[in-house]
Amino acid sequence: MNILVLNCGSSTIKFQLIATDLEEIAHNSDRRLARGDIERIGGESIVSLRAEGREPERSTATLRDARAALDLIVHWICSAESGIKEVQSVADIHAVGHRVVHGGEKFTHSVIIDDEVLRDIEKCIDLAPLHNPTNIKGIVAAREVFGAGLPQVAVFDTAFHQTLPEHAYLYALPYQFYRRHRIRRYGFHGTSHRYVAYRYRQLRGIARDATNVITLHLGNGCSIAAIRKGDSIDTSMGMTPLEGLVMGTRSGDIDAAIIDFIGAKEGLSSHEVETVLNKQSGLLGISGLTNDMRELLAEAHENNDRRARLAIEIFCYRARKYIGSFLAAMAGADAVIFTGGIGENSSEVRAKISAGLEWAGLQLDPERNAAHSGGKEGVISADGSSLAAYVIPTDEELLIARDTVRCVRGAPQRY
Numbered sequence: 001m002n003i004l005v006l007n008c009g010s011s012t013i014k015f016q017l018i019a020t021d022l023e024e025i026a027h028n029s030d031r032r033l034a035r036g037d038i039e040r041i042g043g044e045s046i047v048s049l050r051a052e053g054r055e056p057e058r059s060t061a062t063l064r065d066a067r068a069a070l071d072l073i074v075h076w077i078c079s080a081e082s083g084i085k086e087v088q089s090v091a092d093i094h095a096v097g098h099r100v101v102h103g104g105e106k107f108t109h110s111v112i113i114d115d116e117v118l119r120d121i122e123k124c125i126d127l128a129p130l131h132n133p134t135n136i137k138g139i140v141a142a143r144e145v146f147g148a149g150l151p152q153v154a155v156f157d158t159a160f161h162q163t164l165p166e167h168a169y170l171y172a173l174p175y176q177f178y179r180r181h182r183i184r185r186y187g188f189h190g191t192s193h194r195y196v197a198y199r200y201r202q203l204r205g206i207a208r209d210a211t212n213v214i215t216l217h218l219g220n221g222c223s224i225a226a227i228r229k230g231d232s233i234d235t236s237m238g239m240t241p242l243e244g245l246v247m248g249t250r251s252g253d254i255d256a257a258i259i260d261f262i263g264a265k266e267g268l269s270s271h272e273v274e275t276v277l278n279k280q281s282g283l284l285g286i287s288g289l290t291n292d293m294r295e296l297l298a299e300a301h302e303n304n305d306r307r308a309r310l311a312i313e314i315f316c317y318r319a320r321k322y323i324g325s326f327l328a329a330m331a332g333a334d335a336v337i338f339t340g341g342i343g344e345n346s347s348e349v350r351a352k353i354s355a356g357l358e359w360a361g362l363q364l365d366p367e368r369n370a371a372h373s374g375g376k377e378g379v380i381s382a383d384g385s386s387l388a389a390y391v392i393p394t395d396e397e398l399l400i401a402r403d404t405v406r407c408v409r410g411a412p413q414r415y
């Protein structure tokens, strides 16, 4: 089957076209036919498209909404100019898989989208007001472009963490807030944590229930998960993606009393303070320079900038502290896995996070660590390190395509 995987944001659409089926999944022979993204939808949009084995194409177009952007993508995929032999017309696209951010407590697995599912995704808007509406727009746009007959599947960022036990997902707030409003930890980046845990057990040739790892997704957004016997049993992001690790522009954990305090001192509403915590904090807030880790590292090396160094230090310290607490939460782990733009590419950040975890048996091999960037997968710990360390580049799109196939074929899902 040719699966169009869509990740629809507020002004962006990222897509991949993946050829896969139950047979391909079994043999790991899925094929990436094309990928691309459209940014700044709603104005003069930037379009990047790339078919397998070809040079990337970049252009601009005036695209008023998600529907117009999707029209452009589908038209390009089906055109002779893209050179994708497997897809000559819209009929050669067999299903669409969507990344959906929040599935609340309702969605523990991926599902075929029907009207009822769409209504349930709408019900989760309260929990993810920035993300779910744009995901829904993408689903509606795909229905318009392909017609209601084409199967569409929703793959939720929260679903993998639905195995968290009550003691890990409940906040110590009056219990009725959970009962009335479902205020609890949901966790995010679930598809990424799930993918790297799956790849780890493939690399090691072990079973799902022998998979005991801590996964760190370090990108612009950052989260960490404790995975015991294949299940997520704790994670750092909470009811929203704001909690936990230091991120590009998000603060991660803070004392909740600070919100009112800043509001009073700076004359900001609680909504405005929340925007500061989401958009002006984290690496950007501390450094005053950038949310981009690569630029911060360059600034620290080239100009010895104090606040750039401080931002990196706080980022790594928080991650190390979480690894320690998750080791306690899961009574020890076999490996720590790094993924995401920073986790996959920065040997320096990986080394800084791991330094001081020797007591837990984690010993990086400096040469192996330095050799892993740009999509290279493998072990970075020293032989004999009792807590191993891996770099595993994430591939959420592949899992979305595979889940889509399994849902459409009625095959059991593998989480």
Ligand code: AMP
Pocket: 218, 219, 220, 221, 248, 291, 292, 293, 294, 295, 297, 340, 341, 342, 345, 346, 373
């Ligand atoms: P993502 O959201 O997963 O695309 O990750 C984006 C983050 O990865 C940004 O902070 C980038 O600066 C960071 N990143 C990408 N490449 C590198 C690199 N070679 N060294 C350090 N950070 C990097």
